[in-house]
Amino acid sequence: MPEIRQNIATKEWVIIATERAKRPEDFTAEQRTPTHLRPPHVATCPFCPGNEAMTPPPSLVRTAADGSWQQRIVPNKFGALSPAAPAVRLEEGVARMTGGYGFHDVLIESPLHNTTTALLAPEEVAATLSALRDRARELARDERIAQIIPFKNHGESAGTSLEHPHCQMVSLPIVPSHIRQRL
Ligand SMILES: [Zn+2]
Numbered sequence: 001m002p003e004i005r006q007n008i009a010t011k012e013w014v015i016i017a018t019e020r021a022k023r024p025e026d027f028t029a030e031q032r033t034p035t036h037l038r039p040p041h042v043a044t045c046p047f048c049p050g051n052e053a054m055t056p057p058p059s060l061v062r063t064a065a066d067g068s069w070q071q072r073i074v075p076n077k078f079g080a081l082s083p084a085a086p087a088v089r090l091e092e093g094v095a096r097m098t099g100g101y102g103f104h105d106v107l108i109e110s111p112l113h114n115t116t117t118a119l120l121a122p123e124e125v126a127a128t129l130s131a132l133r134d135r136a137r138e139l140a141r142d143e144r145i146a147q148i149i150p151f152k153n154h155g156e157s158a159g160t161s162l163e164h165p166h167c168q169m170v171s172l173p174i175v176p177s178h179i180r181q182r183l
Pocket residue numbers: 041042045046047048112113164
């Protein structure tokens with residue numbers, strides 16, 4: 001179960017989530033395929049159409065007129081936070097920690113495996129952003145959630161583990177110190 005601990009020197013909150021180590025890896029040093037050489041569909045990709053059962057059930061699905069999905073939001077199978085974790089805050093002397101309660105969503109941006117955000121039509125990018133907004137509004141109703149952060153890691157060097165175009169959103173039970181200071 002993930003937990004969030006505060007660095008007592010910097011007041012920075014750090015997520016401790018050992019589950020993350022188990023996530024699959026598309027990228028290895030030997031096999032790195034440029035986007036334009038990738039196939040549009042990969043049978044083993046959990047984000048490709050037909051493989052919906054490989055992800056947990058979606059919290060949001062946007063479909064085209066023909067009924068096929070265009071965007072899906074699913075829980076990250078190897079999430080840094082979990083709605084099953086306790087939302088308790090513990091203080092022990094100067095140490096502070098909280099259970100890793102929260103949500104770690106993945107938004108699959110397109111049914112196509114071999115595209116990137118930069119290659120999507122403006123309407124598709126707008127659909128991605130509005131899907132994130134709608135999901136964030138839903139999560140903001142949970143009073144245990146203090147901060148919602150959408151983000152995108154593009155490419156292996158940014159730390160993404162799957163090729164299929166996707167972005168993520170974490171909903172945290174704390175406000176990160178760098179944001180608290182600016183506020
Ligand atoms: Zn895919």
